[in-house]
Amino acid sequence: MSFEWIASHQSAKPTTEIPLLSSADIRAIEASTEPIIGQPGLMEQAGLAIARWVLAQAPHAHFFWIACGNGNNGGDGAEAAIHLHRWGKTVYVSAVKSPKSAPADASRAWTRLVAEGIAVHHEAPDSWDVCIDALLGIGLQRHPEPPYAEWIKRINQAAKPTFAIDVPSGLDADTGSTFEPVVQASATLSLVGLKPGLFTHQGRDVCGDIWLHKLGTESTTEHIRCTLNPTPKPLPRPHASHKGSFGDVAIVGGALGMQGAAVLAACAALHAGAGRVFLAFLNSEGLQGVGIPPDIMLRSPDTLPHQGLTVVAGCGGEHDIGHHLPHWLELAERLVIDADALNAIAIRPDLAQALVQRRADTTVITPHPLEAARLLGCKTTQIQANRLDAAQRLAETFQCTVILKGSGSVIAAPGRKPRINPTGNGRLAIGGTGDVLAGLTGTLLSQRSTAWEAASESCYIHGLLADQWPQQTTLTASRLIEHL
Ligand SMILES: NC(=O)C1=CN([C@@H]2O[C@H](COP(=O)(O)OP(=O)(O)OC[C@H]3O[C@@H](n4cnc5c(N)ncnc54)[C@H](OP(=O)(O)O)[C@@H]3O)[C@@H](O)[C@H]2O)[C@@H](O)CC1
Numbered sequence: 001m002s003f004e005w006i007a008s009h010q011s012a013k014p015t016t017e018i019p020l021l022s023s024a025d026i027r028a029i030e031a032s033t034e035p036i037i038g039q040p041g042l043m044e045q046a047g048l049a050i051a052r053w054v055l056a057q058a059p060h061a062h063f064f065w066i067a068c069g070n071g072n073n074g075g076d077g078a079e080a081a082i083h084l085h086r087w088g089k090t091v092y093v094s095a096v097k098s099p100k101s102a103p104a105d106a107s108r109a110w111t112r113l114v115a116e117g118i119a120v121h122h123e124a125p126d127s128w129d130v131c132i133d134a135l136l137g138i139g140l141q142r143h144p145e146p147p148y149a150e151w152i153k154r155i156n157q158a159a160k161p162t163f164a165i166d167v168p169s170g171l172d173a174d175t176g177s178t179f180e181p182v183v184q185a186s187a188t189l190s191l192v193g194l195k196p197g198l199f200t201h202q203g204r205d206v207c208g209d210i211w212l213h214k215l216g217t218e219s220t221t222e223h224i225r226c227t228l229n230p231t232p233k234p235l236p237r238p239h240a241s242h243k244g245s246f247g248d249v250a251i252v253g254g255a256l257g258m259q260g261a262a263v264l265a266a267c268a269a270l271h272a273g274a275g276r277v278f279l280a281f282l283n284s285e286g287l288q289g290v291g292i293p294p295d296i297m298l299r300s301p302d303t304l305p306h307q308g309l310t311v312v313a314g315c316g317g318e319h320d321i322g323h324h325l326p327h328w329l330e331l332a333e334r335l336v337i338d339a340d341a342l343n344a345i346a347i348r349p350d351l352a353q354a355l356v357q358r359r360a361d362t363t364v365i366t367p368h369p370l371e372a373a374r375l376l377g378c379k380t381t382q383i384q385a386n387r388l389d390a391a392q393r394l395a396e397t398f399q400c401t402v403i404l405k406g407s408g409s410v411i412a413a414p415g416r417k418p419r420i421n422p423t424g425n426g427r428l429a430i431g432g433t434g435d436v437l438a439g440l441t442g443t444l445l446s447q448r449s450t451a452w453e454a455a456s457e458s459c460y461i462h463g464l465l466a467d468q469w470p471q472q473t474t475l476t477a478s479r480l481i482e483h484l
């Protein structure tokens with residue numbers, strides 16, 4: 001039996017590419033796990049694992065409220081209660097009354113629990129030290145109904161340590177969307193496999209620390225829905241290098257009054273280690289006060305070199321960027337498309353077609369959910385409802401590599417399984433950090449062999465800077481660059 005710590009609320013740094021499994025695949029693994037006569041079944045193993053895990057997290061707690069739903073998630077809770085009771089803890093087990101009978105595994109757990117002499121209640125206790133949330137797991141399909149909803153609200157109001165079994169009740173394990181109300185867990189123990197919804201959209205805000213116990217099961221490649229973006233390996237910088245070895249990056253953007261965005265992207269490219277950085281403003285009026293380091297070469301968009309160039313287009317380019325896009329979509333050896341450049345593509349079929357014509361491994365687009373919605377002609381809520389699918393649709397539709405920004409940024413490319421980025425936090429939700437990401441991605445794209453690697457590493461590093469940011473210091477885009 002082994003527990004794996006995966007992520008804290010603020011930080012996750014997987015060294016390997018950890019697989020994430022859909023609930024359908026979890027069910028397939030469960031179904032294919034043959035019970036061994038005389039050995040505990042999966043739910044019994046789950047119960048023991050949960051009891052040990054909760055006790056390790058809250059060793060001095062005495063009174064445990066175990067809130068159980070009518071499905072197998074509740075069965076896990078019942079099994080855990082048996083162990084805690086045997087170990088001398090006070091357990092208060094609440095079960096949801098339902099006209100439907102519980103599934104077979106859970107029914108057996110309830111029979112065992114009653115045989116242990118543990119009382120089953122149908123209401124919440126008045127107070128408790130620790131709550132085990134065994135209300136809803138991967139079977140959640142709609143907003144929690146009474147009494148689930150009331151109990152979830154009680155759990156959250158009490159603000160006591162709360163340990164969620166498999167997923168916090170109310171969280172969609174596949175997408176990270178929540179069906180309110182949702183349990184705010186101190187920690188979550190994911191069973192059998194990790195689910196994507198723990199890591200993207202609203203997942204990170206409700207899971208607390210994330211742990212995994214596989215219960216002795218193994219997943220195969222076909223079970224993998226997506227993976228957690230792993231820690232990148234540093235790029236070797238050989239002694240015999242010259243400035244041409246580390247890529248030429250050009251930022252094309254900065255319409256009137258928006259030049260700062262292009263400067264941020266250029267500075268990010270510079271600090272990320274590009275060999276040479278060019279900055280081509282779409283409008284260079286009123287540049288006084290915009291600090292441009294002397295390391296950056298100013299050009300007009302028409303006088304930029306072509307050969308070997310990685311272009312980052314967008315970055316405060318407003319409407320003007322649309323005039324330059326046909327050129328760079330056709331000629332840039334490598335291309336990062338951000339912000340206003342994406343908005344232009346969303347409304348101009350000729351640009352969209354030119355993007356499709358490019359090779360996916362030379363092109364990265366970096367939409368936030370609203371830009372993604374414009375590109376796919378849908379609503380932002382539809383993007384957020386299934387970020388993995390949305391990122392994959394963008395990759396397939398536009399034949400490019402995608403970074404869908406937001407909590408748990410998704411990296412996708414045609415014909416690949418997406419990655420969810422585990423680094424980053426809400427401090428990045430300020431103006432300018434997207435420009436920094438675009439510039440950083442440009443540098444990595446100029447140096448790495450594929451857009452996939454560049455996009456993955458860029459997301460990871462960008463998020464890591466925010467995770468390592470000192471608590472007492474305000475994070476700004478320009479300060480972020482200095483830490484690259
Ligand atoms: N089988 C195994 O071997 C193993 C399974 N494992 C565990 O099983 C969990 C999955 O179990 P599950 O499939 O029974 O689903 P679960 O999450 O308990 O919910 C289903 C129940 O909730 C109800 N319900 C749903 N939504 C609702 C709502 N909004 N509001 C109110 N009710 C709602 C639904 O009612 P119905 O929709 O049928 O009316 C049904 O009664 C998984 O997460 C893991 O913890 C592990 O132990 C490993 C071994």
Ligand SMILES: [K+]
Pocket residue numbers: 073133134135136137164165166167168169
């Ligand atoms: K749960």
